[in-house]
Structures are given as structure tokens and as C-alpha cells.
Amino acid sequence: MTQTSQSNPNWWREAIIYQVYPRSYLDTNGDGVGDLAGITEKLDYIASLGVDIVWLSPFFKSPMKDFGYDIADYCDVDPLFGNLADFDRLVAKAHSLGLKIMIDQVMSHTADTHPWFVESRSSRDNPKSDWYVWADPLPDGNPPNNWLSVFGGSAWQWDTRRKQYYMHNFLVSQPQLNFHNPAVQQAHLDAQRFWLERGVDGVRMDACVFHFHDRQLRSNPPALVRDTSTVTDVNPYGMQAHIYDKTQPENIAFLQRVRAQLDEFKAVSIGEVSSDDALQQMAEYTEGGDKLHMAYSFNLLTPVFTAAHIRKQVEDFNERVKDGWASWSVGNHDAIRVMTRWGGPDATPALAKLVLAMQLSLKGTPCLYQGDELALPEADVPYELLQDPYGITFWPEFKGRDGCRTPMPWTAEAPNAGFTSGKPWLPVAEPHRAANVEAQDKDPDSMLNFQRRFIAWRRGMPQLTRGEIAFFDAPEPILALRREVAGMDSVLAAFNLSNREVSFDWPESAHATLLDTHGLPGQASGGKVTLPPYGAWFGALPASR
Secondary structure, three states, X not given: OOOOOOOOOOHHHOOOEEEEOHHHOOOOOOOOOOOHHHHHHOHHHHHHOOOOEEEEOOOEEOOOOOOOOOOOEEEEXXXXXXXXXXXXXXXXXXXXOOOEEEEEEEOOEOOOOOHHHHHHOOOOOOOOOOOEOEEOOOOOOOOOOOOEOOOOOEOEEEEOOOOEEEEOOOOOOOOEEOOOOHHHHHHHHHHHHHHHOOOOOEEEEEOHHHOOOOOOXXXXXXXXXOOOOOOOOOOHHHHEOOOOOOOOOOHHHHHHHXXXXXXXXXXXXXXXXXXXXXXXXXXXXXXXXXXXXXXXXXXXXXXXOOHHHHHHHHXXXXXXXXXXXXXXXXXXXXOOOHHHHHHOOOOOHHHHHHHHHHHOOOOOEEEEEOOHHHOOOOOOOOHHHOOOHHHHHHOOOOOOOXXXXXXXXXXXXXXXXXXXXXXXXXXXXXXXHHOOHHHHHHOOOOHHHHHHHHHHHHHOOHHHHHOEEEEEOOOOOEEEEEEEOOOOOEEEEEEEOOOOOEEXXXXXXXXXXXXXXXXXXXXXXXXXXXXOOOOEEEEEEOOOO
């Protein structure tokens, strides 16, 4: 565990986040859906990984059309996951293990069953009539502008009660809140305070660039460069430059209000940034110490796996930001699992080890996704078992997000790999069963035990947890970098992002001392570094050089 916030106010910069998708972690009541009690039962396992913060995807009351990202009550637990007492037990157990709990705050929209929206749509003059984004039709009956939904089609839905359109950036059943209304902002701050007072240590702000919209409802222009980092190329959403439907300047002041409240509780925040220029938004939202503590984008959640791409993301962020902070994520509940996305159908655990070592060597707070510590590949979910409405809409070219959300495999012996005694909400993939926690726990060479060892080693390396970063020119597929803290030896690191052996000249390596190989047995001799397939090399360079 990193130093506490009392002794190190920037402890979160040295921390590691582990994301839990509650529906798929562990089911304790046999209904086929994971629950809070299941997470509590597995907190000892999570602590054994060496992580610091547990990010819980939404567990609030919801009709579950978007599996919890459509919230109907911000201050209660959905019965599917348990109740508030279950949550309190989870927090208490986590804190006893030195873990901090981060909850998912979905502020930009609600479920259409939320009492706020039920009241708002009932008339044009009720107390909450202006809590959502409503607009009259154009004279020909069309929506007021060309804004699109991320999940397909227009961002506008006709409502017969008010005889107006309401805006939705995602599903039709996820109406967009009107953040220009101060009462909406305050309602969210009040809900956030509810959880902070229950002992929550941090918040992950979902879709945080979507809070505000252009008051004039101006149409977006065509995109000069199509955005494929956030959406696939079969989705027309990427054909627009999204300059009016999100990333509005008013969001800065709201994030400052959020930060002020978080600071009262010494709680931390991380924002999900999905925009045409995500690195710029990450910089704006984290600099100055008065908005988000850190932010992540989808820039490393794409199929692009090259040294040049990874280097560019880190360097561009560092060039733009003054004193903000990035969180680098290579996997989460919205992206094809990294083993498949970067390794293809025949990826081996060696790739998973290399990716983890590389991710944890970048400057920023790493965010890890459940199951990646087992090197799980993307699950193949047949169409008839799909649950994700996003995937159902864009099938078959885009299969949605179910393949990265299937249940955690705990043991090969029990039904459904130990996830549930009932019928799981998504099927357990057979390749996952073989990669189960119990088997990997017993295998010293497994990905699971590699992750534990590497995280423990990194914790004792201040250069990797808080040092500055610089990259060296190296041929593809090699990513070579230096991490340094004033007055300490620098750490040199080189990573082979391919499945073939590579060598390159690196004069600085001739003066470095080999550090732990971590089973990624790269070698350096006479200023030349040789890396086996998916291999890495770490060296200590004296501070005087």
C-alpha cells in the first residue's frame, strides 16, 4: 500500500487502480449476477495483487438497460447487488486491508425511469422541467440539430408528453441532464457527498466531457480527421467534430466545485475523457490542482500497438500539461481485452507480462482491469447471448462490450468457473476456465504471480512511481525510456512489443547495471540491447551520467 494521504498528499500518483465490474466478479446468491458481497469476499485476493484503489463500476439502482450506467437513484444500491449495509461492509473490509474504494459517478445522464426525468417530461412548467436538455423541433419536424448518439442514430428523441425532443448522448433511455441549471449541479454534489460521508475514498467520473452542451444548439461540423479512438469505423459518430455537444468551457467551473468537495474528504478523482482531442482535455481537466486529480482517455485502448503510438501519447500529454496527471489504461469494461486487441487470436501470457511491465513503467497512475492479471483473451459471445445494446446495434462488424465483461474464472472445478451456482448473465468462456485464479495462484510462472511480483518490485522504485520520463529513439518495435528522480540513479527500460527477437544499439545501456529481469530476460552488452519476443530489460544508470 502506498503512503497514506496524511503523510503524502500525492499518494494517488504512486498508486495503482484496479477496476472491478461488479456484475461479473463473484455471485454469492446464485442469481447469475455478481454482487457487493462477492466483491467483499474477494478483497483479500485484490489486496494480494498489491494494488491500492478499487474502482467499482456502478452498483446503484438502475433499470440496467446499460447495466448500471443508467442510474435511477444515485443514493441507493440496486437490489441486484445488495443493499447499503452490504456496501458499508465492503468499505470497512477494504479499509482494514489498506485498500481505498472508488465509486463510479455517472453524472451526465440518468435513466429515463429516474424520478427527475419522470417529472421533467410530465410538462413544460414543472419544477424540474429544465433539468434535462429539451428542444423544440425544426419547422419540418426534424430534431434541432445534427448531434449524434455514441450508441447510434440521432442524439434526439421525440417525447409525446412535452411535444419536444430530449437529448441523449447514449441510449434513448439515458436522457441528458442540463448542467446549465445550477440545481442539477447541486443535486450531483449532494449525491456525491452522500457517498463520501459513507467512507468512499474517491470517484471515477464517467463521461465527464459530456456534462455541458452548447446553449445555442449549434450543429457540429464534419470531422477533418475521423475519431476512431473512441468509436469504431462503422459508427458515424466519428464523422463529426464534437465541438458543440460536449467539452464545453463551463465544465471547468463545475469540476472545480467537485474538487473542492472531494478535498473536504481527502478523496481523489479520475475522469474518463473521450473527445476529439482527448490529451488536450486531460491536460485542461487535471492541471492547476483544482479540478480532477487525474484523467484517462481511450488513446491506449485502441488496436494500435506500436512504440511510436505509445510514446506519442505520453509525450504529447507531458508537453501540454503544466502540473496535471495522467492515468494510463490499456484495458477496461468498454474495450476489447488487451490480450486480443494487441496480441490477436494466438496471444500468449508473455504478451500480457510485457504489457503490464510497460504500462507500469510509464509516468502516470496505472489503471488495471479485472481479469487482465490472468491474461484473459476477449471472450467470444454468440449473437443470441449478447446483452450489450451497443453491440446489438452495430453487429456483426462491432460485437459490443460483452466480450470483455464475462465472469471472472476463479476455479476450474466448480460450475461456471466458480463465479455463480446459477446461470451466469454472460457465459463463462472456455479459455478463461483454464486460466482460472486457483490454477495461476499455484503456478509461480503464471501471469497472476508475475503481476504480484512486478507490482511489489515497482513499489520500491521511486523512479517508476514518481520519476520524470524521457524516451530514446529506437526502431520499432522497441519502446525505450528513462525514469529519473533527482539525486537517484536513473532507471532505463526497453520493451520489445513484438513476438520476434530484436536488438538495437543503446549507448546509455553500456553504463547501466542490470536490475531484476522479471522473467523478461533482455540482455545488454557493450551498448547493445537484445530482447527476446515480448522481452524487456531494466537497468540502473548512475545519477552522475
